[in-house]
Amino acid sequence: MVDFARVQKELQECSRDIERSGIKVIPKSEATLARLIGTIPGPVGTPYEGGTFQIDIALPDAYPFEPPKMQFTTKVWHPNISSQSGAICLDILKDQWSPALTLKTALLSVQALLSAPQPDDPQDAVVAQQYLKDYQTFVGTARYWTETFAKKSSLGIVEKVQKLVEMGFPEAQARSTLEAAGGDENLALEKLCSG
Amino acid sequence: MxxxxxxxxxxxxxxxxxxxxxxxxxxxxxxxxxxxxxxxxxxxxxxxxxxxxxxxxxxxxxxxxxxxxxxxxxxxxxxxxxxxxxxxxxxxxxxxxxxxxxxxxxxxxxxxxxxxxxxxxxxxxxxxxxxxxxxxxxxxxxxxxxxxxxxxxxxxxxxxxxxxxxxxxxxxxxxxxxxxxxxxxxxxxxxxxxxxxxxxxxxxxxxxxxxxxxxxWRPDDAFRPQSLPNLANQLSLPNSNRKHYSCGGVPWAYNGVVPSSCPICYEDLDFTDTSFLPCLCGFRLCLFCHNRIMEEDGRCPGCRKPYEHEPVEAETSVHGGSLTFRLPRSCSMITRS
Structure with missing residues (x-):
């Protein structure tokens, strides 16, 4: 049984200094506190700057004696985060968890991981290779992903792509054209029609 | 009486x-x-x-x-x-x-x-x-x-x-x-x-x-106002206390101040808990959480080192006992209004 009293207090405390930390934790639904959504801002001075990243949190029954399960729902290009599933490779979420840590401190650690990738212990081998061999490209891709998936303005991009697909354009083409048009739906449509 | x-x-x-x-x-x-x-x-x-x-x-x-x-x-x-x-x-x-x-x-x-x-x-x-x-x-x-x-x-x-x-x-x-x-x-x-x-x-x-x-104050000093966190307990929210811990790098080493609530379960620490110092790193927790940890992980949440030996129970001398008992009483008289 999850210690909901503790979770409740954690949420209160977290919301208290949301201004300062920028870290937000809210219950996924009102039914239970075992499923939560965490939000962290991309660290300044990294390719993730300006992005807002959502993390799905599932609390095991033994929480806080066992670590919370965390996974990015926002797509991230990072050596220690799966570009496919959003799985996070971070020691404190595994064997280095301590019950003295909290959801907020864990999210802070995830945020710190964004600014300090560990390519030697990768979660996503492709990203890690790119990080090690072609750092500039890595930065470019990571920034592009941030722009595309983690910016508020990009939140509607899925719907826009969907719309274009419904108009009869192939999804991949619709997406790339939309990205090229900076998310401008009409411009993308024009391009698609003329192209 | x-x-x-x-x-x-x-x-x-x-x-x-x-x-x-x-x-x-x-x-x-x-x-x-x-x-x-x-x-x-x-x-x-x-x-x-x-x-x-x-x-x-x-x-x-x-x-x-x-x-x-x-x-x-x-x-x-x-x-x-x-x-x-x-x-x-x-x-x-x-x-x-x-x-x-x-x-x-x-x-x-x-x-x-x-x-x-x-x-x-x-x-x-x-x-x-x-x-x-x-x-x-x-x-x-x-x-x-x-x-x-x-x-x-x-x-x-x-x-x-x-x-x-x-x-x-x-x-x-x-x-x-x-x-x-x-x-x-x-x-x-x-x-x-x-x-x-x-x-x-x-x-x-x-x-x-x-x-x-x-x-x-020595952590096990019987004269240390261990009762004080208790006092705060009775009346204040645990966070008022924790807030200024978070400023320090290592919260539990902060001048040996006893937290008012267990950092694991966030429940208030009672007198037995506050005199319970299971690890040399100074990390305090309630007996319940300590037992729970001993059953499984066995490592101190504060320093991640395994709890090596039997916990050090802070001694309470006769004088210390009467003191620490007396103080909360008189203080709570003051604060009750």
Whole structure:
């Protein structure tokens, strides 16, 4: 049984200094506190700057004696985060968890991981290779992903792509054209029609 | 007797609370007067010991007024009679035990004593007002009908108490009351409204001061005000305490201050828990969480090292026991209003 009293207090405390930390934790639904959504801002001075990243949190029954399960729902290009599933490779979420840590401190650690990738212990081998061999490209891709998936303005991009697909354009083409048009739906449509 | 009287007192208090406000105000004024006398007395006693400036004094005074004010509200709830003797006796006992403690501890205990000075003063006024009430055992003891006679009695009794006190303490210790009291009180006056919140901070202020002298509280020091976090517990939210931990790098090593709630389950720590120090890193937690961890992981949440040996249980000496027991009681009397 999850210690909901503790979770409740954690949420209160977290919301208290949301201004300062920028870290937000809210219950996924009102039914239970075992499923939560965490939000962290991309660290300044990294390719993730300006992005807002959502993390799905599932609390095991033994929480806080066992670590919370965390996974990015926002797509991230990072050596220690799966570009496919959003799985996070971070020691404190595994064997280095301590019950003295909290959801907020864990999210802070995830945020710190964004600014300090560990390519030697990768979660996503492709990203890690790119990080090690072609750092500039890595930065470019990571920034592009941030722009595309983690910016508020990009939140509607899925719907826009969907719309274009419904108009009869192939999804991949619709997406790339939309990205090229900076998310401008009409411009993308024009391009698609003329192209 | 003690717990008994408190219970009775609080039961007693409930229906009368509303009507007593007026009386409280009056008493506050009389407390002010009384405080002047007290201060004059103390001035006399302290003048041999140390120079001090007026400002300091007035700050202390302002702080104390608050306390007196509050204590009066409570004091009326007190059953009179034997209680008075008890509390006075306690003081004597307390001072004795301080004097008994010898050199290695002496600084600690004198600092401690100065911590207590707040308590002592309020308590002394408490015993006096208790005394005066027993003087006129009429039925309006609780009501707003306190009169000049009562004030005078209080003043006299207080002056007596003030006389008594310095005699009991060692001659060096009174000067120490001043600087420490000063660190304690300004906060009280500044924060104002909520007595609860600042009970803990003033003490944590005092502690760094002590450590500045190179005499930090030892984690297992029986004289350490372990009861203080408990006190905060009863009344304040755990976060008020934790907040200033988060400023330090390693929260649990923060000057050895005992947290008011378990950092694992966020439940309040009781007395047994606060005297429980399972790991050398100083990370404290409640026994329940400790047991839980021992069943599985077996590592200290603070330093991630395995709990190696049997936990060190902080010892409580006979004196320490009586002290730590006494303090929360008198303090909670102050803060209950």
């Amino acid at each position: 003690v717990s008994d009287s408190i219970t009775r007192a609080s039961v007693h208090a409930v229906p009368n609370n509303g009507g007593r406000d007026l009386g409280k105000k009056k008493r506050a004024r009389s407390a002010k007067l009384k405080q002047c006398k007290l201060d004059v007395r103390r001035e006399q006693w302290l003048s041999q010991g140390a120079m001090k400036n007026k400002e300091q004094n007035s700050v202390v005074k302002a702080g104390k007024e608050r306390n007196n004010n509050r204590s009066f509200g409570n004091l009326e709830m007190r059953p009179r009679g034997g209680q008075i003797d008890g509390s006075i006796h306690h003081h004597h006992h307390h001072h004795d035990s301080d004097m008994e403690s010898n050199s290695p501890n002496s600084l600690t205990s004198s600092v401690l004593e100065s911590n207590y000075s707040e308590t002592t003063f309020t308590s002394s006024s408490s015993s006096s007002s208790g005394g005066c009430c027993s003087g006129n055992i009429t039925e309006d003891e609780e009501g707003g009908g306190d009169d000049g006679c009562l004030d005078d009695w209080e003043a006299v009794a207080d002056a007596l108490a003030a006389d008594e006190k310095p005699k009991n303490t060692c001659p060096e210790s009174p000067p120490e009351h001043e600087p420490i009291a000063q660190t304690v009180f300004p906060q009280e006056t500044a924060i104002g409204s909520d007595q609860v919140e600042h009970l803990n901070p003033p003490y944590s202020r005092v502690i760094p001061k002590a450590s500045g002298n190179g005499h930090a």
